[in-house]
Amino acid sequence: MTAKTVQTLFIDGQWVPASNGGSRTIYCPADGSEVGIVSEATAEDTERAILAARRSFESGVWARRPAVERGDFLLQVADKLKARKDEFARAEALDTGKRLVEAEGDMDDIISAFRHFGKIADHYPGRLVDAGDPAVISRVVYEPVGVVGMITPWNFPLLQASWKIAPALAAGNSFVLKPAELTPHTALLMVEVLDDLGLPAGVANVVLGDGGVVGAPLSSHKEVDLVSFTGGLVTGRTIARSAAETVKDVALELGGKNPNIIFADADFEAAVDNALNAGFLDSGLVCSAGTRLIVQDSIAEKFVDELVRRAENIVMGGPFDEQAQTGPLISAEHRDKVTDYVNRGIEAGARLRVGGNWGGEEHRDGYFYSPTVLDQCTATNPAVIEEGFGPVITVETFSTEEEAIQIANDTDYGLAGAVWSSDSGVTNRVSRKLRHGTIWVNDYHPYLPQAEWGGFKQSGIGRELGVTGLEEYTVAKHIYENTEPAVSGWFPQKDAN
Numbered sequence: 001m002t003a004k005t006v007q008t009l010f011i012d013g014q015w016v017p018a019s020n021g022g023s024r025t026i027y028c029p030a031d032g033s034e035v036g037i038v039s040e041a042t043a044e045d046t047e048r049a050i051l052a053a054r055r056s057f058e059s060g061v062w063a064r065r066p067a068v069e070r071g072d073f074l075l076q077v078a079d080k081l082k083a084r085k086d087e088f089a090r091a092e093a094l095d096t097g098k099r100l101v102e103a104e105g106d107m108d109d110i111i112s113a114f115r116h117f118g119k120i121a122d123h124y125p126g127r128l129v130d131a132g133d134p135a136v137i138s139r140v141v142y143e144p145v146g147v148v149g150m151i152t153p154w155n156f157p158l159l160q161a162s163w164k165i166a167p168a169l170a171a172g173n174s175f176v177l178k179p180a181e182l183t184p185h186t187a188l189l190m191v192e193v194l195d196d197l198g199l200p201a202g203v204a205n206v207v208l209g210d211g212g213v214v215g216a217p218l219s220s221h222k223e224v225d226l227v228s229f230t231g232g233l234v235t236g237r238t239i240a241r242s243a244a245e246t247v248k249d250v251a252l253e254l255g256g257k258n259p260n261i262i263f264a265d266a267d268f269e270a271a272v273d274n275a276l277n278a279g280f281l282d283s284g285l286v287c288s289a290g291t292r293l294i295v296q297d298s299i300a301e302k303f304v305d306e307l308v309r310r311a312e313n314i315v316m317g318g319p320f321d322e323q324a325q326t327g328p329l330i331s332a333e334h335r336d337k338v339t340d341y342v343n344r345g346i347e348a349g350a351r352l353r354v355g356g357n358w359g360g361e362e363h364r365d366g367y368f369y370s371p372t373v374l375d376q377c378t379a380t381n382p383a384v385i386e387e388g389f390g391p392v393i394t395v396e397t398f399s400t401e402e403e404a405i406q407i408a409n410d411t412d413y414g415l416a417g418a419v420w421s422s423d424s425g426v427t428n429r430v431s432r433k434l435r436h437g438t439i440w441v442n443d444y445h446p447y448l449p450q451a452e453w454g455g456f457k458q459s460g461i462g463r464e465l466g467v468t469g470l471e472e473y474t475v476a477k478h479i480y481e482n483t484e485p486a487v488s489g490w491f492p493q494k495d496a497n
């Protein structure tokens, strides 16, 4: 019997096993099949990766490269990813269980993110400030933050990492990435690309493993200047608390409880079709999923009946099942959480209209949860308050525009939301009053790498993508230069004797 290959960590330009020899087997959540074995790092491995990133940063080997060259490097990364798209998409689909076609879509978005940051890398050199004195040159320059710790989730493993890697490299930082422990493979493929293209040793490092052990040092270590996290609210709070100790910069992309508001005059067919897409795309495992449906009461019955009818027809299946329209959850533990979330919603008075089960016998080996609609929900129902993070849509109704806005903003989250109406006065007023970071009008889900992404309230701190997504990885420095040095006269000196 030949020993199985263990994919290792990437630290200081080297592929290395965990210092204690530890490893973890990764299984596909669609059928429980083994996907691969990867090294499971220790806290000491993370420490080594942080110190390697620090050395590479201080050496200036990447940070002091001209920004235009760094941008060009990112464009080369985009080309490489395009050439290896099938291989990457397959790896992502196996780790997450998501449909191959969705993983391919993620790859297109990843390539676009690298192109976007590649193109703008040299656009923000700084600015001159009028000091009010012609002898003074006062300039603000933007420098890389330093060492970035990146911690990412399992739902869009490489996409979420790329929203951090591309701007961090564009700005000249070094980084240590810790992907979610259940979905490590595409992060390894990504550093392979960066390494092949000649990124200097130590600039990009990947450590794999448990959040509390391997991820924690990234938020506590003095040599990390910025911790950029995407994941759940509870973990985000832990990271922010830990980062406070060394007063490091913190960027948080957390969960959402995203309202999808349907006015009676909306295009019915488009709205109902997109309500399905909003809530059930990728099994609802999308931070911006429109899982909180808010429908005007005059059309609510018809709208929800149609939504339920269509939800019933959604076919679940594994990554390579061509009939499948949606995939599994990530693990048995996660499925238990979604099951408990739905049960508590029903106990609190919601009515189960469709779903609420693990699928038929054919899904026995995977962690599936059927598309679920809960109606007759009230604002105090836990299913309305909590992020379920599964294919579950709750339904509330409203009569007036003010009521719709009030319901949609009645959440501690504030990531995204949508409003559907054929009256542009209504859509304009409502979209300006919603306290959420992305608003779709008569659409759901599209986002652009050129436009900022992030949350209001407890959905996060900071923005990814757009221009701000690059600025997050820079720090402003003011340089005040007096070209005609002169005595200040503040402390006049008596003449010596």
Ligand code: NAD
Pocket (backbone or CB within 6 Å): 151, 152, 153, 154, 155, 156, 160, 178, 179, 180, 181, 209, 210, 211, 212, 215, 216, 219, 230, 231, 232, 233, 235, 236, 238, 239, 253, 254, 255, 256, 286, 287, 288, 387, 389, 415, 455, 459, 460
């Ligand atoms: P999670 O918070 O459980 O884990 C995210 C990452 O944090 C993982 O890599 C995990 O290992 C790590 N981690 C866990 N404990 C840690 C600790 N103490 N210190 C450091 N790292 C730690 O989230 P998840 O279940 O993987 O992802 C789902 C969540 O992510 C959802 O809430 C979803 O809304 C959110 N999300 C948000 C966005 C966004 O753009 N706002 C995008 C995708 C996912």
